[in-house]
Amino acid sequence: MRTPHGVSLTYGLLETLGQSIVSGAYDGRGFPTEAELCTQFSASRTVAREAVKMLTAKGLLSARPRQGTKVEPVSRWNLLDPDVTRWLMERPFSNTIYREFTEVRLAIEPVAASLAATRANRKDIQAIRDGLNGMRDNASEHEQALQADIEFHVAILRASGNPFFWQLRELINTALRISISITNKVAGHTASIPAHEAVLLAIEAGDAEGAQLAMQAILRESLDLIGTYQPELA
Amino acid sequence: MRTPHGVSLTYGLLETLGQSIVSGAYDGRGFPTEAELCTQFSASRTVAREAVKMLTAKGLLSARPRQGTKVEPVSRWNLLDPDVTRWLMERPFSNTIYREFTEVRLAIEPVAASLAATRANRKDIQAIRDGLNGMRDNASEHEQALQADIEFHVAILRASGNPFFWQLRELINTALRISISITNKVAGHTASIPAHEAVLLAIEAGDAEGAQLAMQAILRESLDLIGTYQPELA
């Protein structure tokens, strides 16, 4: 689950309900009443109540006396909440959500790279380099290469020195895992080492503009791939 | 407060505690125990518990038996949560936070503008235009001009068609309100109408690249202003 120290009833119910809501399980019908939650999940009122309150805090639900609890429209969800992005990923794959994820990355990561070029210290750069090396050394081991890829991108977010960017690490994590599952299907395609290396070199050189462009190139390619994988209907 | 339908004890306590935590009120000392919260705020355990659970959902707190409840390090806060950004704004002003806000805008808004250039429909464009006109017509009325400025930027987020961008409206709102209070102090400086018009024109023309650059120009100027206002120490 997600708690730092094992699972609890409340956090378990939070996960279950969060996933269900995000998957649209309550779209037509109304959300269960407090009493119904208790019987359906054989939980106490406290547990049901606190799970609902946490989902409310994440913008997924709202409750008022007599009217009951209802699922909020997507426009009110805290989409950038780490839990919410995870639930979004865990539901059946959708091209649309992946494109939207990648558009966010296309906005954030190039700017993060350019800031990193100005601000990164020795340790930050080493972390980025470790990610790149991990991608190189494990090119054949998919899971490890993916892990290194994630480390590379997250290290740049951290090197930007802006905690808001660092905040998006969970989304990057999510998006990259989806990305890999697609690019593998497309053409045995793997993350381009040279493109990633270009980002690192620009950051080391303090070349903000170059780092931004190099990162843009990586993400534009990602965005193109999704188009070729399965044309959007929308 | 923040509830859709009036205030409640739980939401009131949520606000109070959220603001206190963000302001660093519990930085040295430990967070009050459940029982202490009840007595300090004369609330029932249910209320205290649910407020704490909501703050936990926003990443500000964590709780475990015997150890008590503690404030999480900033790196775990859900900084992009609308409530959290609002609390951040409401605390005494900090140059750092404003710069960080603006860096996020510098990442998001130009890309949003470029997407809007491709996707915006008639209604979206009208909303953007309304914002621009509002800025023009109310140039002397500060509050109304600010409101129009916000509408302009938020309309572009919506026109991007990406709900994740739209999600950042609260942060934009917050950042712009801070921005105005600074730019007014600097030199009677007001938001540049021509710069905003350039964005609109590019979007209408379907010029993604141009829209991106025009929006970048607006935000780079904002970022420069903060530097001139009061040099960062850090």
Next chain:
DNA sequence: TACACAAAATTATAAGATAAATCAGGGCCA
């Protein structure tokens, strides 16, 4: 028709009891 009022349903709040987790200390054994 319009207004006031009563009834019902559901969340909000309160309060007490028990369970679970974990930290600190002490005692026991090698």
Next chain:
DNA sequence: TGGCCCTGATTTATCTTATAATTTTGTGTA
């Protein structure tokens, strides 16, 4: 001495039962 286990204490977690507050819906009356 050093390590291990047990016990106790503390704090959150969970369960339970009441009561209050809110708001919709209907109902009756002028």
